[in-house]
Amino acid sequence: MAELVSTEPATGATLWRAPVGDADTEVAAARAGWAGWASRSLAYRIEAMRRFANVVRSRAEAFADVIARETGKPLWEARTEVETVIAKVEISLTAYGERTSQRRLEAQANSRMALRHKPHGVLAVLGPYNFPAHLPNGHIVPALIAGNAVVFKPSEKTPASGAFLVDCYRAGGVPEDCVRLLIGGPEQGRALAGHPDIDGLLFTGSARTGIALNRQFAETPEKILALEMGGNNPIIVWSTPDLYAAAVLVVQSAFTSAGQRCTAARRLIVERRLAEPLLAEINRLCERLIIGEPHADPAPFMGPVIDNEAADQLTESFLSLTSGGGRPLRFMQRLVEGRPFLTPGIIDMSDTAERSDVELFGPLLQVFRVNSFEDAIAEANNTRYGLSASLISSDPQLYDGFWANIRAGIVNWNRPTNGASSAAPFGGIGWSGNHRPSAYYAADYCAYPVVSAEAEQARASIGIGLRNQ
Numbered sequence: 422m423a424e425l426v427s428t429e430p431a432t433g434a435t436l437w438r439a440p441v442g443d444a445d446t447e448v449a450a451a452r453a454g455w456a457g458w459a460s461r462s463l464a465y466r467i468e469a470m471r472r473f474a475n476v477v478r479s480r481a482e483a484f485a486d487v488i489a490r491e492t493g494k495p496l497w498e499a500r501t502e503v504e505t506v507i508a509k510v511e512i513s514l515t516a517y518g519e520r521t522s523q524r525r526l527e528a529q530a531n532s533r534m535a536l537r538h539k540p541h542g543v544l545a546v547l548g549p550y551n552f553p554a555h556l557p558n559g560h561i562v563p564a565l566i567a568g569n570a571v572v573f574k575p576s577e578k579t580p581a582s583g584a585f586l587v588d589c590y591r592a593g594g595v596p597e598d599c600v601r602l603l604i605g606g607p608e609q610g611r612a613l614a615g616h617p618d619i620d621g622l623l624f625t626g627s628a629r630t631g632i633a634l635n636r637q638f639a640e641t642p643e644k645i646l647a648l649e650m651g652g653n654n655p656i657i658v659w660s661t662p663d664l665y666a667a668a669v670l671v672v673q674s675a676f677t678s679a680g681q682r683c684t685a686a687r688r689l690i691v692e693r694r695l696a697e698p699l700l701a702e703i704n705r706l707c708e709r710l711i712i713g714e715p716h717a718d719p720a721p722f723m724g725p726v727i728d729n730e731a732a733d734q735l736t737e738s739f740l741s742l743t744s745g746g747g748r749p750l751r752f753m754q755r756l757v758e759g760r761p762f763l764t765p766g767i768i769d770m771s772d773t774a775e776r777s778d779v780e781l782f783g784p785l786l787q788v789f790r791v792n793s794f795e796d797a798i799a800e801a802n803n804t805r806y807g808l809s810a811s812l813i814s815s816d817p818q819l820y821d822g823f824w825a826n827i828r829a830g831i832v833n834w835n836r837p838t839n840g841a842s843s844a845a846p847f848g849g850i851g852w853s854g855n856h857r858p859s860a861y862y863a864a865d866y867c868a869y870p871v872v873s874a875e876a877e878q879a880r881a882s883i884g885i886g887l888r889n890q
Contacts, residue, residue, distance in 0.1 A: 425604050427581045430493035430725045430761050431714035437491070437581035439604050444612035447572045447601040451543045452618055454598025455570035459540050466566055467514060473562075473593030474510040477503065484585055488554060489715035491579050493724040493761070494678055496715050505555045505843060506586070512843050512861065513563045520864040521567065532876040538868035540568035541645055542620035545613045549625045550727050551681040551782075553579035554586050559843065559859055560623040560647075560867075561590070561600065567868040569620075570599045574613050577606040578727050621645030623866070625683075625859075628780065628806070628852045635855060647857035647866045651683035651780045652808030652849060654838045655801035657690045657823070658699055659794055659814045667813045668702035671786075674811065674837040676710065676765050679723040680784035683853075684809040684831065684839040687781060690797045693790045700750060700767075700788070707751060707765050725761040726783050732761035735783040739766045742787070746773035753785060778804050794819060802828050808849030809838040830858065 423441040428434060458466070477484060481503045489499035526534035544564050548557035553575055561571050575583025587602040603609055614622055614634060621644045624634055631650035638646040656674050658667050674686035691699055713721035726732050732755065739753045753766025765784040770776070771791075791797045801810055810829040812820055820834045830849035831841055841847050841860070848858025857866050 425577060425580055425606065427491055427579065428728075429490045430728055431490075433760065436487075437584070439580065439584070441606075442602070442604045442609060444572075444603060444609055444616055447603045448543060448545075448613070448616050448618050450598045451570040451572050451601045454596055455540075455543055458565075458570055458596060458599040459568035461568075463566075463568075466568065469594040470510045470514070470562060470566060471593075473590050473595065474507045476589045476592045477507050480585075480589065481507075484554070484582075484589075487585050488579075488582050489724075491581050492550065492553060492727065493715060495713075495717075495721050495724055497720050498678065499715065502552060502555045506558045509555075509558050509562050509843055513566055513864070515844075516861045516864040517563065517566050520862070521868045521870075526872075528874065531878075531880065532874060535873045535875055537871050537873070538567065539871055540564075540868055542569060543618065544569045544571050544645075544867070545616070545619045545622045546571055546573045547610055547614070547622065547624045547626060548573065548575045548579075548583060550576035550578040551678060551683075553582035556625045556649075557583065558586060559847075559863060560625075561586075563863040564623070564867045565590075565595060565600065567864070569867060570601075572601045572603055572613060572619070574603040574605065574610055580604055619644065621647075621866070623647045623859075625649045627651060627782075631855075632852070645857075645866050645869075646855065647859065647863075648855040649683065649848060649857075649859055650806075650853055651782070652806040652829075652853045653687045653778055653780050653804045654684060654806070654809040654811075654829075655688045655690050655804075655827075656686040656811045656813065656838055657797050657801060658695060659692045659797060659812065659819060660816045661695075661814050664695065664699050664702050667699060668706055670811070670813055670835070670837050671699075671703055672706045672710070672765075674839055675786040676707075676723060676784045677837075677839060679726050679763065680765075680786075681726060681782055682839045683780075684841060686786065686811070686838045688787050688789060688801070690789045690791060690800050692794075692797070693792055696788070696790045703767070704751060707767075710765070712756060712762055712764065723784065726763055727761065729759070729761050731783065732763055735763060735766075735781065735785055738779075738781050739768065739785060742768050742770065742777065745775070745777070746770070747787070748772070750788065776803055778806070780806065794822070798823065798826050802826075805852040806849065807851035808853035809833070809841070811836060811838045830854070 528534035751767035847860035
């Protein structure tokens with residue numbers, strides 16, 4: 422039987438292994454278990470979710486250790502991810518009550534109009550590797566609260582974190598057939614996404630895969646499809662007196678999680694007169710960043726990227742941007758031979774004729790110097806994506822113009838592009854999603870509204886259009 426092996430990016434050591442699963446088997450189990458779960462009371466499902474949160478809380482340090490080892494992210498960051506997994510339960514309960522609750526509507530005399538919501542059935546969840554617990558959990562918890570069964574396929578790069586998460590659901594009392602784990606790679610993912618017996622797919626990942634799923638699901642309009650596909654996110658620095666604070670926000674936006682966040686800043690757009698002093702501050706900060714393995718002491722700012730293949734692609738992208746006219750400001754380097762530790766790369770693309778509109782998923786920042794704020798907005802919007810954007814400026818009027826004209830689902834002012842709250846909707850436009858924002862709004866795509874006109878007795882008459890007897 423084929424086996425999937427997970428290795429630690431920081432060391433290359435084997436962390437976890439398990440047999441590759443079968444989509445047919447997992448979907449059939451979820452289909453068999455769904456009706457019983459859906460027929461349980463909402464109070465019962467809520468209690469199961471709260472028990473799940475308590476299980477995660479009791480296993481928090483072990484969970485964080487697995488996430489840190491498997492992704493390479495610093496232990497402090499993995500601990501933060503586990504905290505978001507726990508917090509997601511109460512956030513999702515509030516969201517469910519607000520966005521998909523039962524309501525009475527106005528109706529004619531002696532009748533009532535009711536609005537209720539039903540679960541879709543069996544939902545497939547495809548998880549990413551950068552937040553292997555937090556992001557799929559953001560789909561799974563609201564799906565289970567609504568009464569769906571779930572088949573979850575974690576990224577083939579982080580299966581151990583996915584398996585740990587599923588074990589916590591089951592320990593909390595979610596029936597085994599209602600949250601299924603499908604271990605495997607792209608082949609198993611395609612089999613799950615195309616399975617005729619799922620009622621929808623909740624996806625977080627690359628635009629290329631998301632667009633392929635969108636085409637595939639065009640032939641099945643009866644199925645729900647929620648896509649979160651990343652971004653080529655801009656951060657604009659303009660008319661600000663504190664360049665050190667601006668540099669900190671840029672570094673946090675571009676290089677936290679080794680740049681492996683869908684909301685990470687990929688493009689720095691800066692007022693030309695501020696460019697040199699701002700870049701000097703950014704360079705000084707980059708010199709001080711600690712890059713190391715997850716459990717290092719002192720704690721690192723960032724660890725490796727997910728694997729050597731990703732590191733190779735990023736260094737090749739850096740060279741490609743350079744050959745296309747970019748001017749290196751800070752070279753991207755491999756720190757450890759054979760391991761995917763990268764230093765932040767910064768490249769000035771101001772004088773290039775063509776812009777490469779791709780999501781370079783790692784610590785690689787492109788710089789664009791512009792002369793007017795209108796040019797900055799135009800440069801920021803020069804992308805097919807539209808997830809996150811941030812303005813660093815002390816001028817409120819500039820922010821008003823920025824907010825009104827920028828094309829993004831997350832628009833920040835004097836804050837990083839990343840670090841979005843789970844208590845708010847999370848999503849974007851263009852190639853960043855298909856208008857199914859997640860986080861607080863995940864409740865919207867985990868259940869569908871049902872409107873009922875109801876009366877306890879049948880009373881009816883036809884007043885117009887009948888012949889006399």
